[in-house]
Amino acid sequence: MSLLEQLNQDMKQAMKNKDKDSLSVIRMVKASLQNESIKLGKDHLSEDEELTILSRELKQRKDSLQEFKSAGRDDLVKKLEIEINILQEYMPQQLTEDELAAIVQSTIQEVNATSKKDMGKVMSAIMPKVKGKADGSKINQLVQKHLS
Structure with missing residues (x-):
């Protein structure tokens, strides 16, 4: 439907x-x-x-x-x-914290990000994967945490 x-x-x-x-x-x-x-x-x-x-x-x-x-x-x-x-109620099931962390880590490895300078590359690669399933600010925080 x-x-x-x-x-x-x-x-x-x-x-x-x-x-x-x-x-x-x-x-x-x-x-x-x-x-x-x-x-x-x-x-x-x-x-x-x-x-x-x-x-x-x-x-x-x-x-x-x-x-x-x-x-x-x-x-x-x-x-x-x-x-x-x-x-x-109309949004897809939200990803858990652990699922998000796993996606963030795998995306960081995919784009070979090593520092906060690569933040844009990581975010642009990750957002299509989690569209509607996670809050952008939460993803941003996780990416910063993993890149520091």
Whole structure:
């Protein structure tokens, strides 16, 4: 089942359950997907493109969450946490810390990285492997740790 079909099905269920939070997040994701397909001039997005859009939406909310926490806006923090939880249901299973460490080490060996100067090479090689399955900042920290 494609992501759009899943979203449509979940949207109907959210309407029946009168779940306004889920409904608004699902509508927002559907709008993002449709806007991207229009922008790219395609009828259907690939799974990879859908994942990119989901990741972007999730990252925006996580960034906003940090801003609202530092500003002391607890009302908005709660709303964003609910949205993040709903979005994460559509994301692929996240990699564990050990799995990430193994991927980081193997990628460092693949590109023959030896110092922090090679950080860009490692990150550009690793990101396609873990797309949607791990947070970029977490990967960045692991790569820095292994290269130091």
